[in-house]
Amino acid sequence: MLRLLNLELQKLLLNNVSKVLIFISFILPFTVLILSSIKINFFNLFTLELGELGVFNFPIIWHITTFFASQFKFFFAIVVVSMIGNEYSNKTLKQNLIDGLSKKEFILSKFYTIVFFSLLATILIGVAAFCIGMYYSSYKEASIIFRETNFLLAYFVKLVGFFSLCLLFGMLVKRSAFALAFLFVLYILEWIVFGLLVWQTNMELAEKIQNFFPLKSMYKLIDQPFQRIMMTKFPEKMDLAYDYAVHWYEIVIVLVWTAIFVILSYKLLKNRDL
Amino acid sequence: MEPILTITNLTKKFGYLTAVQDLSFTINKGNVYGILGPNGSGKSTTLGIVLNVVNKTSGNFHWFDGNISTHNALKKVGAIIERPNFYPYMTAYQNLKLVCKIKEVPFEKIEEKLEIVGLLDRKDHKFRTYSLGMKQRLAIASALLNDPEILILDEPTNGLDPQGIHQIREIIKSIAANGTTILLASHLLDEVEKVCSHVVVLRKGVKLYSGRVDEMINSYGFFQLKATEQSQLLNILETNPTFGKITTENDLITAFLNEPMDASTLNKLMFEKGITLSHLVKRKESLEEQFLQLTDNK
Structure with missing residues (x-):
C-alpha cells in the first residue's frame, strides 16, 4: 500500500501544476479561516468580528469550519481529474502497466492518494478549528469541545466520496476538462430528476429520494450552517429548526457510492484496450 | 529449452476486424526472435496482449512456467512499445526512479543503465527537453533496469535519424551478445536479419512461419x-x-x-x-x- 501511495505522490509532487493546486486546496481554506477569525476594522465606522457572532463557539465551530472548508474541495478535484488525464495523454498509464503495475494497483494507487489527501485535509481543518475554538469559544469544557466532532468524520467521508467520483469521471472521459464538465452535468441532471420526481410524486418523497443521489448525498453530510447560526441568535423562532446532525445512514450512503465509483473505475480500466 | 513466453491459439478482434487470429508460438530462453510483418499485421496487438495492455478475445498465453501472474511476470520483462512514454515534467533520473518503484528494483541500477545508453551526463535534464533518439535510449535504459529475462522491442528505430538508428542497433547488439533473450518486432527486415536467429512471420494476424531464420524457405541458394x-x-x-x-x-x-x-x-x-x-x-x-x-x- 505504501509503495502505491509513494508512486502516486512522486507523480503529483514533481508536477508543478498539481503542486500549486494541492497547495491552494490546503492553504486557501486555512487562510480564509484565519482571516475570518481576526478583527477587521472598516475605517473606524464599524468593526467586523465573526468571533463575536458566536460562530467560533464549540461545538458549532466544527460544523461551520467543515462546511466552508469543503467548498474548497474543487481545487483538489482538478488535481484528481488531471492526474488521470495526464496518465492518458502522456501514455504513461500504458507504460506503467507494461512495467509491471497491475490495473488494480493503478486504481488503488489513485484511491490511496485520495484517501491520503482527504485525511490530511481533515486533520489540518480539525487542528485549525480546535485552535481557533480554544481562542474564541465561550465554552471550554472537554465534553462540549468534543461534541459534534463527527462533522470531521463527515468531512473526511465527503471528500473521499467526491474525489472518487472525480476519479471515475477522469477514467471515463480520459480528459481533465471534460471530466469536470461531467461533474457539472451530473449536478444539473440530479436537479432535473428531482424536478421530475416532485412533478410526478410529491415534495416529501422526492426529497427523500434526492438524498440518495451521488452529489446530493455528499452535500447532505454537512448541512448548511446558516440556519443554525440564526437559530442560536433567535432561539424562540421554532420554524427555523431543522435537522443538521450527521447521521450514520448519510455516511453509509456516501461510502456505498464511493465503493461503486472505485469499482466502476476499475472495471472501466480492466475492459479497456490501451 | 526453458520457455519464457508461450502463446496458444491467441485471437483478438476489434469489432469486425480480426487483428490476431489463432496465433501460437513459444519464445525460448537465449534466442533472439524477430516478429516480422507488414504494417497492420498484428505485431503490436500481439505484444500488447502479452504486455497486459490489450485484452485478448480468446486463447491463452503465459509467461515463464505459467505459475506467475502477468503483472508480476512483467517485472522480469523489459519492454519498449512504439514510442517512449515518460512523464515530461520529470528528469530522466526521476522517471527511472518511478520505474524502479514499480518494478521493485533498487535505485542503484539507474546510473549503471544510463551509462549503457550514454545518457548519464543528461540524467538531471527534464524528459521533455530530450530529442527523440535520446527518449528512445532512455526507454531502453528503463527496460534494462531490472536486468530482464527478456527484452521486448516494438519498432525501436521508428522515426529516428540514421545516427539514432545506428546507436539503437549497437545497443541492441551488445545486449544480445550478453545472452539476453530478445523479441524484436519490426517491418524493417535488414534490422531483423542482422540480429535475429529465429523469426515469426505474420500477415493479417495469421502466422505464416515460425522457426529459424535460415530455414524459412526451402532453398539451396x-x-x-x-x-x-x-x-x-x-x-x-x-x-x-x-x-x-x-x-x-x-x-x-x-x-x-x-x-x-x-x-x-x-x-x-x-x-x-x-x-x-x-x-x-x-x-x-x-x-x-x-x-x-x-x-x-x-
Whole structure:
C-alpha cells in the first residue's frame, strides 16, 4: 500500500501544476479561516468580528469550519481529474502497466492518494478549528469541545466520496476538462430528476429520494450552517429548526457510492484496450 | 529449452476486424526472435496482449512456467512499445526512479543503465527537453533496469535519424551478445536479419512461419553468372536438372538451385564444357527476398 501511495505522490509532487493546486486546496481554506477569525476594522465606522457572532463557539465551530472548508474541495478535484488525464495523454498509464503495475494497483494507487489527501485535509481543518475554538469559544469544557466532532468524520467521508467520483469521471472521459464538465452535468441532471420526481410524486418523497443521489448525498453530510447560526441568535423562532446532525445512514450512503465509483473505475480500466 | 513466453491459439478482434487470429508460438530462453510483418499485421496487438495492455478475445498465453501472474511476470520483462512514454515534467533520473518503484528494483541500477545508453551526463535534464533518439535510449535504459529475462522491442528505430538508428542497433547488439533473450518486432527486415536467429512471420494476424531464420524457405541458394558465351551457358544450365528457374537480366544470369552445389563444382563443370566465367557469385536469398516470397505465396 505504501509503495502505491509513494508512486502516486512522486507523480503529483514533481508536477508543478498539481503542486500549486494541492497547495491552494490546503492553504486557501486555512487562510480564509484565519482571516475570518481576526478583527477587521472598516475605517473606524464599524468593526467586523465573526468571533463575536458566536460562530467560533464549540461545538458549532466544527460544523461551520467543515462546511466552508469543503467548498474548497474543487481545487483538489482538478488535481484528481488531471492526474488521470495526464496518465492518458502522456501514455504513461500504458507504460506503467507494461512495467509491471497491475490495473488494480493503478486504481488503488489513485484511491490511496485520495484517501491520503482527504485525511490530511481533515486533520489540518480539525487542528485549525480546535485552535481557533480554544481562542474564541465561550465554552471550554472537554465534553462540549468534543461534541459534534463527527462533522470531521463527515468531512473526511465527503471528500473521499467526491474525489472518487472525480476519479471515475477522469477514467471515463480520459480528459481533465471534460471530466469536470461531467461533474457539472451530473449536478444539473440530479436537479432535473428531482424536478421530475416532485412533478410526478410529491415534495416529501422526492426529497427523500434526492438524498440518495451521488452529489446530493455528499452535500447532505454537512448541512448548511446558516440556519443554525440564526437559530442560536433567535432561539424562540421554532420554524427555523431543522435537522443538521450527521447521521450514520448519510455516511453509509456516501461510502456505498464511493465503493461503486472505485469499482466502476476499475472495471472501466480492466475492459479497456490501451 | 526453458520457455519464457508461450502463446496458444491467441485471437483478438476489434469489432469486425480480426487483428490476431489463432496465433501460437513459444519464445525460448537465449534466442533472439524477430516478429516480422507488414504494417497492420498484428505485431503490436500481439505484444500488447502479452504486455497486459490489450485484452485478448480468446486463447491463452503465459509467461515463464505459467505459475506467475502477468503483472508480476512483467517485472522480469523489459519492454519498449512504439514510442517512449515518460512523464515530461520529470528528469530522466526521476522517471527511472518511478520505474524502479514499480518494478521493485533498487535505485542503484539507474546510473549503471544510463551509462549503457550514454545518457548519464543528461540524467538531471527534464524528459521533455530530450530529442527523440535520446527518449528512445532512455526507454531502453528503463527496460534494462531490472536486468530482464527478456527484452521486448516494438519498432525501436521508428522515426529516428540514421545516427539514432545506428546507436539503437549497437545497443541492441551488445545486449544480445550478453545472452539476453530478445523479441524484436519490426517491418524493417535488414534490422531483423542482422540480429535475429529465429523469426515469426505474420500477415493479417495469421502466422505464416515460425522457426529459424535460415530455414524459412526451402532453398539451396542461387548463382549469379556472367560469360562471353552467354547462349551456350544458358543452354547448359537449362539442360542440367540441378538448376531450376533461370532468369537473365541484362547480361547477368541468375540460376536457382534445386539441389546443393558449391561454386567450385560449378566452375569446374563450366571449364570442362569450355566456358570461361567472367562472374560467379553464389548467394542465399536475403531475408527480404525470403519474406516477400513467403508473403506472396499464401
